[in-house]
Ligand code: ADP
């Protein structure tokens with residue numbers, strides 16, 4: 001199964017992706033996580049991406065597309081994958097189409113998570129992220145079992161530098177302008193599914209399970 005998770009920053013893509021990948025045995029590929037890893041390692045790509053990420057702007061398409069091409073050919077993605085945070089522009093979606101053709105692969109689902117702007121600002125300004133595995137928490141809505149520590153690996157939780165109100169609002173504007181057109185792009189292909197991203201985390205996952213099980217293209 002191959003799917004794309006679309007939705008504004010803070011919609012809960014990472015949170016839900018964890019459940020999907022666990023239950024459907026596929027690998028998550030988050031371009032945001034991958035870019036943060038490059039930054040931590042101090043690679044050339046990490047250095048180039050830094051300024052864009054800190055401003056809440058998109059990293060140039062060519063860098064992202066090269067990164068994805070390098071990643072998706074790895075054997076761990078053979079059984080399927082969930083793309084989280086990619087594609088984010090029409091140019092990226094077209095490049096993905098081309099790559100899928102080369103790999104002789106087909107996309108099964110594009111899940112679109114919808115959440116209102118003010119809820120997103122509340123979510124992201126109190127989001128905390130694990131330094132080791134990237135799992136996200138919310139101080140009030142989705143707190144860790146032990147304060148400041150990741151439930152999975154005990155890693156220290158930190159606040160991403162781009163999770164401040166000003167940058168969040170910029171990321172939302174970037175989403176509206178550059179990423180939202182993808183909804184139309186994938187609706188035309190007949191593989192787009194809409195999910196209300198507000199409400200309890202477990203209930204949202206139930207909606208997703210229903211779609212993935214009912215339309216079964218496994
Ligand atoms: P994305 O990957 O789309 O940017 P995350 O999964 O990191 O979003 O979620 C953003 C923030 O919102 C995190 O702090 C997360 O714990 C919280 N969150 C996720 N789902 C919900 C929900 N249904 N209700 C309230 N908060 C949520």
Ligand code: ADP
Pocket residue numbers: 008009010031032033035052053054056057058059060064084085086087088092162171
């Ligand atoms: P969120 O889902 O909370 O917006 P991500 O972790 O997906 O955050 O992305 C963080 C930042 O990484 C983005 O604001 C952007 O600068 C960069 N980024 C991630 N994925 C892409 C992409 N596909 N294209 C361009 N930039 C990206």
